[in-house]
Amino acid sequence: MAIPLPDGLTTPALVVDPDVLDRNISRMAEASRSQGFTLRPHAKTHKCAQIADRQLRAGARGLSVATISEAEAFARAGVDDLFIAYPVWLDADKARRTRRLADEVALRVGVESVEGAQRLGDAVRGSARPVEALIEVDSGTHRTGVPPHAVGGVGKAAADAGLDVVGVFTFPGHGYGHHPQARERAARDEERTLSEAAQVLRDLGLDIRVISGGSTPTAGRWRPGTVDELRPGVYVFNDAAQLAIGSCTSEDLALVAAATVISTPAADRFVLDVGTKVLGADTSPSVTGYGYLPEFPQATITGMWEHHAVVRLPEGVRGPSLGMLVAVVPNHVCTPVNLADELLVARNGEVVDRWEVTARGANT
């Protein structure tokens, strides 16, 4: 585990190792570049202008975001090429804000219904720059997205609404599954479904030039040829779920929650001052409990309250003493970052910088 926690830290706090972060960023950038993929990392993981800047300087083409307010936050921070990789449903306020973004930055937006496409078309008609639409395809996650054979109706509606339909995208979330082949299969699913969907749209006469896929688990499983743009997010920090499914090693963990032992009620149990308000409550089919403690790998976080994490140890394993600082690797790193105001940047046990979570709580 790479992050020695600074002494005297006020906890809970999220602590980032900038060297591990930079290595994760450059490794993904290099892997994408060498295979001819455009990298458009998903910024919902870090929500942080300094990290976006590092990704862009390493060669990312632009950023992917999940919400209009994340796009607004990164546009304010100077990022001028943004893809809202989400099938937005525009109410009056969101329509106004999307139109403003379209006047300011190069904007792509996800579409997966005829009605959604019409609302988006109405909102951005006459904007300074034409908004590009990517049709969302369901590659097996069964979240949002249309089956590849059915993209024609949505694509045509988007084009009729005046949008520039440039491509297709998918999120291969089923790559997070427990099966040892889940990552490989999800990568193949995204290639197959995106390629079918792109052909359906080309047959309608649309000029499809962006085929966007990717997630952290399918990173390293990509084959050049079909997909041309990748949107991994979690890879910047990694987390306990990525470690458990083998898409990173413990050397690649760039963020931990620093916690203090506030109670040692029994030999096999201790309590930390991080709860759901800091770590979130995400679970993963591949992780037992609510996080991973690198210094106590046999420990399990069995219970979470708002401000408490209860940790169990197997019999005979010695735990930390009262007042000790303990690092917790979150199960799913995006949630704690979204709950934090700032990230402490620490090198060799010293806080060297503090980065604001620029798009904190930007969820509309």
Ligand SMILES: Cc1ncc(COP(=O)(O)O)c(C=O)c1O
């Ligand atoms: C649409 C979309 N693209 C890309 C990603 C990034 O994938 P990951 O979080 O596995 O890095 C996500 C994550 O949820 C997503 O929803």
